[in-house]
Amino acid sequence: MKLNQNDMKNLGLTEQLFQESKLYSNLFIGRVSSQSKNLYKVMTESGEITAQVSGKFHFHTQDFSHFPAVGDFVMVDRTDNTKGNGVIHHVLPRKSVFARKAAGSKDDVQVVAANIDTVFICMALNNDYNLRRLERYLSIAWDSGAMPVVVLTKSDLCNDIESKVYEISSIAFGVDVHVTSSTSEEGVESLKKYLGNGQTVAFIGSSGVGKSTLINRLLGRNLLDTGETRKDDKGRHTTTRRELIIFPDSGVVIDTPGMRELRIMHADLSKTFVDIEELAAECKFNDCTHTNESDCAVQREIQAGTLSADRLESYRKLLKEKKYEGLNSKMIEREKLNAMFKEMGGMKSAKKFLNNQKRKKRR
Numbered sequence: 223m224k225l226n227q228n229d230m231k232n233l234g235l236t237e238q239l240f241q242e243s244k245l246y247s248n249l250f251i252g253r254v255s256s257q258s259k260n261l262y263k264v265m266t267e268s269g270e271i272t273a274q275v276s277g278k279f280h281f282h283t284q285d286f287s288h289f290p291a292v293g294d295f296v297m298v299d300r301t302d303n304t305k306g307n308g309v310i311h312h313v314l315p316r317k318s319v320f321a322r323k324a325a326g327s328k329d330d331v332q333v334v335a336a337n338i339d340t341v342f343i344c345m346a347l348n349n350d351y352n353l354r355r356l357e358r359y360l361s362i363a364w365d366s367g368a369m370p371v372v373v374l375t376k377s378d379l380c381n382d383i384e385s386k387v388y389e390i391s392s393i394a395f396g397v398d399v400h401v402t403s404s405t406s407e408e409g410v411e412s413l414k415k416y417l418g419n420g421q422t423v424a425f426i427g428s429s430g431v432g433k434s435t436l437i438n439r440l441l442g443r444n445l446l447d448t449g450e451t452r453k454d455d456k457g458r459h460t461t462t463r464r465e466l467i468i469f470p471d472s473g474v475v476i477d478t479p480g481m482r483e484l485r486i487m488h489a490d491l492s493k494t495f496v497d498i499e500e501l502a503a504e505c506k507f508n509d510c511t512h513t514n515e516s517d518c519a520v521q522r523e524i525q526a527g528t529l530s531a532d533r534l535e536s537y538r539k540l541l542k543e544k545k546y547e548g549l550n551s552k553m554i555e556r557e558k559l560n561a562m563f564k565e566m567g568g569m570k571s572a573k574k575f576l577n578n579q580k581r582k583k584r585r
Contacts, residue, residue, distance in 0.1 A: 255466040268301035273308035291333035292464040318367030323485035344427030347380035361489035375432040421473035429480025
């Protein structure tokens with residue numbers, strides 16, 4: 223499919239990116255639509271091509287988060303594959319990026335989607351429903367630079383929709399919440415306002431929550447494979463890779479595989495937990511741990527029943543995890559030990575104290 227200038231704008235190409243591309247002579251701008259191991263599909267003005275990163279790019283780029291990802295605008299050496307695969311030489315600056323710690327890795331980063339305007343955080347209203355996981359998604363989404371939107375799916379499998387929407391609204395401050403069904407068009411129309419020429423919407427969520435089904439309904443045709451709900455009330459995983467899909471004159475959406483694990487690399491807790499951070503400012507002590515200190519505003523609200531202890535524990539957990547972002551395993555272990563021996567002035571002071579005790583025993 224050949225794309226003209228208007229199509230490229232619908233793909234998200236801005237004037238700023240276009241001017242940036244002029245800095246690279248004899249190269250063409252394109253947008254990464256999918257990735258399979260070391261090969262990428264890139265949409266250019268002449269159509270979609272297969273490409274790989276240049277040897278120079280690979281040699282000089284040590285951080286995997288800087289490699290091309292779905293949604294990236296890149297500079298390639300050709301716009302067709304008549305003479306072989308294209309070569310990606312540069313990744314243009316990202317305006318937003320949704321990233322997590324790579325599953326099973328200690329400190330690698332996986333970019334889920336780049337240059338997105340809106341993140342649809344999809345959560346099913348059956349066994350997938352989990353407020354604590356939603357807080358994690360929201361924290362990463364706010365940090366990404368895109369606008370998070372909560373999309374609740376499979377409302378036909380839920381008997382207490384109103385109470386669940388209330389629960390979510392009480393923790394998702396400033397975030398729109400939409401309810402959709404897996405068996406009808408219910409709620410789909412309300413999602414179309416986030417689509418638009420040049421807009422990019424990424425669908426994020428666990429396996430089997432119905433992301434592909436929603437995209438098919440928004441498209442008006444069955445482009446993506448979907449799976450039936452299993453006997454245990456969980457959806458079947460169907461999407462196997464991240465993929466960018468063009469909506470004619472309505473921008474693009476990025477479908478992503480379900481994430482069973484969402485480890486934090488970067489997160490904005492100030493927006494997700496604005497209620498706790500505002501309460502913390504009212505505490506008597508600046509370094510209040512919100513456990514057993516006197517005049518603790520956070521504990522006061524928990525006792526009053528207006529703040530749940532589970533939410534505070536979630537905040538603590540994410541705060542602790544965020545503290546270790548960007549550190550390798552040895553550095554994390556050192557930080558944990560320092561925290562353990564905080565009252566003794568840190569690990570070094572603790573070691574010095576223990577050595578002094580040993581010397582006293584020898585005398």
